[in-house]
Amino acid sequence: AQSVAQPEDQVNVAEGNPLTVKCTYSVSGNPYLFWYVQYPNRGLQFLLKYITGDNLVKGSYGFEAEFNKSQTSFHLKKPSALVSDSALYFCAVRDSATDKLIFGTGTRLQVFP
Amino acid sequence: DTAVSQTPKYLVTQMGNDKSIKCEQNLGHDTMYWYKQDSKKFLKIMFSYNNKELIINETVPNRFSPKSPDKAHLNLHINSLELGDSAVYFCASSQDLGQGNSEQFFGPGTRLTVL
Numbered sequence: 001a002q003s004v005a006q007p008e009d010q011v012n013v014a015e016g017n018p019l020t021v022k023c024t025y026s027v028s029g030n031p032y033l034f035w036y037v038q039y040p041n042r043g044l045q046f047l048l049k050y051i052t053g054d055n056l057v058k059g060s061y062g063f064e065a066e067f068n069k070s071q072t073s074f075h076l077k078k079p080s081a082l083v084s085d086s087a088l089y090f091c092a093v094r095d096s097a098t099d100k101l102i103f104g105t106g107t108r109l110q111v112f113p
Numbered sequence: 114d115t116a117v118s119q120t121p122k123y124l125v126t127q128m129g130n131d132k133s134i135k136c137e138q139n140l141g142h143d144t145m146y147w148y149k150q151d152s153k154k155f156l157k158i159m160f161s162y163n164n165k166e167l168i169i170n171e172t173v174p175n176r177f178s179p180k181s182p183d184k185a186h187l188n189l190h191i192n193s194l195e196l197g198d199s200a201v202y203f204c205a206s207s208q209d210l211g212q213g214n215s216e217q218f219f220g221p222g223t224r225l226t227v228l
Contacts, residue, residue: 032214043117043203043219044156051214088154094214100169101217103156 002027002095004074006104013081014112021076021107023091032094033074034101035065039087047089050074061085081111116140117220119204125226126194134189134223136204144168145187146205146217147179156203162187194227201225 004025013019025031032051036044048059055067065076076089091104117138126132138145146169147159161169162181176192191198204220 034216036219038154041222043221044205044217046216046218049214049216090156098169099161100158100171106154106156 002031002093002097002102004033004091004093004102004104006089006091006107008107009105010108010110012110012112015083016080019078019081019085019109019111021089021091021109023074023076023104025072025074025091025093027093027096029096031067031074032096033065033067034092034094035059035063035074035076036090036092036103037061037087038090038106044090047076081109083111083113085109086111117204117206117218119202119220119223121223122221123224123226125228127228128194128196130194131190131192132194132225133191134202134204134225136187136189136220138185138204138206138218138220140206140208140218141185142206142208142218143184144207144209145181145184146207147187147189148203148205148219149173150201150203150222152200160187160189191225194225196227199225199227 034049035047038044050067058064088106092101120135144163146161150156160179165181178190181187201222203222205217207217208215
């Protein structure tokens with residue numbers, strides 16, 4: 001079965017520092033990978049996706065993610081964190097057999113001023 | 114303009130009642146979804162519809178019944194509400210089905226509290 005794992009419940013980073021939110025996946029076939037962000041009391045917002053092509057994917061709000069096939073990872077990154085980036089981040093993979101979007105357990109990012 | 118809207122935003126009700134949540138998308142998408150997010154923020158799909166046809170039906174109790182009157186609307190009716198139904202329910206939509214490469218657009222959520 002397809003799955004994603006987000007090994008960190010919470011990531012803390014100082015404003016201005018680079019941030020990384022980790023995600024690893026397990027799929028059969030080619031993975032379709034997504035990152036979403038959820039601000040408090042809001043719905044999920046799409047950040048970026050990897051379908052095919054360049055391993056470095058750029059998305060909204062200055063975020064990017066690197067697809068690494070050998071490590072089966074799709075970590076979310078940003079060169080310089082903002083306090084306003086504080087939110088809950090979800091990695092997701094499309095299950096090709098069922099067409100369902102399988103979400104990770106989420107990582108809470110806290111950016112301190 | 115709101116892309117995916119849900120009503121109501123909050124729903125507080127007694128056990129045993131029947132309630133409905135409505136969802137509308139104005140993005141022209143063919144596919145709509147219902148997700149449940151529990152108190153630990155775990156997100157799981159419940160249903161998906163493509164052009165009014167049920168595509169995904171997860172192992173949810175049959176007290177939950179989705180209805181899609183047209184491809185812009187997907188409502189969720191819940192019978193005989195139980196305490197464990199308390200959660201945030203999200204509606205979402207996407208452009209396609211089958212290709213798997215389109216992102217989903219989420220509504221703001223409906224927080225259901227069953228007393």
